[in-house]
Amino acid sequence: MADVFHLELHDVETVEVDDSDDAIEIEEDEYDQNPNINAIVETDDTETVQLTEQTVNPGQEKTGPQDFELRKVLGKGGYGKVFQVRKLTGTDANTVFAMKVLRKASIVRNQKDTAHTKAERNILEEVKHPFIVDLKYAFQTGGKLYLILEYLSGGELFMHLEREGIFLEDTACFYLAEIILALEHLHGQGIIYRDLKPENILLDAQGHVKLTDFGLCKEHINEGILTHTFCGTIEYMAPEILTRHGHGKEVDWWSLGALTYDMLTGAPPFTAENRKKTIEKILRVKLNLPPYLTGDARDLVRKLLKRQVPSRLGAAPEDAQAVKQHQFFKHINWDDVLSRKLDPPFKPSLSGDDDVSQFDTKFTKQTPVDSPVESTLSESANLIFQGFTYIAPSVLGEQMPSHVVRARSPRKPGSSFRRHFGFTHAQHGNILGPHCSFPETPSGGASHHHNHHNHNPFAPAHNFNMASAGEEMMEVGSGLPHV
Known part of the structure; x- marks a missing residue:
């Protein structure tokens, strides 16, 4: 083959480059090494700009506690309080929000609580969906x-289920459809929810579902990861x-089955007088379905409550798609569900945007006070919460790039701990960190029947988190307001 190129290599010659054009020549007396700044500022051709948060960071709103008026107490826990507040400043002035206040000193005592607090806050920033509470x-x-x-x-779906006793299948179908779409979205983001129950499902003013309390979520769980x-x-x-063999997204479909059973019968499918016996029932006892359920409802519950994960409805890789195609949802138009076009079976009777009638009067009648902090953290401890600040793009009126810093008890009379916005409690109370909720009633047993009279949306419950097989440790919930 003929040579295409013929190159000859020679010794490299030194080439002098004339960069005199880049030089700036000035006389020594033309450059003042000690200028008079005041004199320069006072000249006519100098523009003066005052440094403020608006001029240094244009378009970004600086928000703090002073921008919110405390209206009502919605709940309390060992880490802080949840208030209903009204915004006093900015483009969203007069808007009513829920404000969750957490004491740093309580959170930093436990490394897991700190990590879960940050993780939930990050999830709330990243995940935007019609059926998930908005940060x-x-x-x-x-x-x-x-x-x-x-x-x-x-208010909580729990309260409405408690009042009704059980839901008709059409009513349950509506709520389940919206919940399924929320879970589908979370799973698509690699997130397992892990705490689906009536207490963590809230209704907005129109009666549509919103999932709250993301303290037990696990991120980065994709196909095949446990x-x-x-x-x-x-x-x-x-x-x-329970067996600690490793779990994936399928745990949310089991919980959906337990929730479905609860809605249609008035109690979860497996309950006993203490948690050990409850666990034994979940692992071994045959599922008992009441005869009044329709065939489709019975089949849905049976398939969601399959103990063998590969046999469970919603098992990978189909995930939510398999659940959505079940006959129980044969009349559901999923596009209409996502668009919130379906008519909610229950529409709250509200007097205004600040109505608190769906919350426990034990709290709403209290005087709202954001108590002063008894102790402050060191500078190094405060660095743990670096990057916590966030303003939703919808508030700013433009899409801002996300900045993410990576870092429960069932219904029971008398001592139930309710988390309308993710408020949780571990002995001393807890609102923000993740938690494993093990039920304890005053008599030492688990309760599974609805009892609205004693229902307390933010009451304390004993939450335990098993960090390893032989270690049981108290842990606070991360809810939302665990955030």
């Missing part, structure tokens, strides 16, 4: 964290969590 602001002071969320005046954290609320926990 509007996040900010902090020297001693506290603040999460500002949309105010969901419809996690081993022992967490959740026992009555709704999948067998593979």
Whole structure:
């Protein structure tokens, strides 16, 4: 083959480059090494600009506790409080929100609580969906964290289920359809929810579903990836969590089956007088379905509550698509569900955007006070919460790039702990960190019947999180307001 190129290599010659054109020549007396700044500022050709938050960071709103008026107490816990507030400033002035206030000193005591707090806040920033509660602001002071969320005046689904006793199948179908789309969205983002139950499902003013409390979520769980954290609320926990063999997104479909059973019968499918016996039932006892359920409802519950994960409805890779195609949902138009076009079976009777009638009067009658912090954190401890601040793009009126810093108890009379906005409690109370909720009633047993009279949306419950097989540790919930 003939040579295409013929190259000859020679010794490299030094080439002098004339860069004199780049030089700036000035006389020594033309350059003042000690200029008089005041004299320069006072000249006519100098423009003066005052440095403010608006001029340095144009278009970004600086928000803090001073921008919100406390209206009502919605709940309390060991880490802080949840308030109904009204915005005083900005383009969204007069808007009503829920404000979750968390004490940093309580959170930093436990490394897991800190990690879960940050993880949930990040999930709330990243995940935007019609059936998931919306985070509007996040900010902090020297001693506290603040999460500002949309105010969901419809209250907990738990309260409405408690009042009705059971739901008709059409009613249950409506709520389940919206919940399925929320879970589908989370799973598509690689997130397992892991705490699906009536207490964590809120209704907005129109009666549509909103999932709250993301303290037990696990991120980065994609196809074939398992996690081993022992967490959740026992009555709704999948067998593979209890056996600690590793679990994936399928645990949410088991919980959906338990929730479906609860809606249609008035109680979760497996309950007993203590958590050990409840676990035994979940792992071994045959599912008992009441005869009044339709064939489609019975089949849906049976397929969701399959103990063998590969046989469970919704098991990978089909995930939500298999659940949506079940005959129980044969009359559902899923595009209409996503567009919120279906008519909710229950529409809250509200007097205005600040109505608190769906919340426990034990809290709403209290005087709202954001108590002062008793102690402040060191500078190094405060660095843990670096990057916590957030303003939703919808508030700014433009799409801003996300900035993410990576870092429960069932119904029971008298001592139930309710988290309208993810408020949780571990002995001393808890609102923000993830938690594994193990039910304890005053008599030491688990309760599974609805009892609205004693229902307390933010009451304390004993939440435990098994960090490893032989270690049981108290942990606070991360809810939303665990954020």
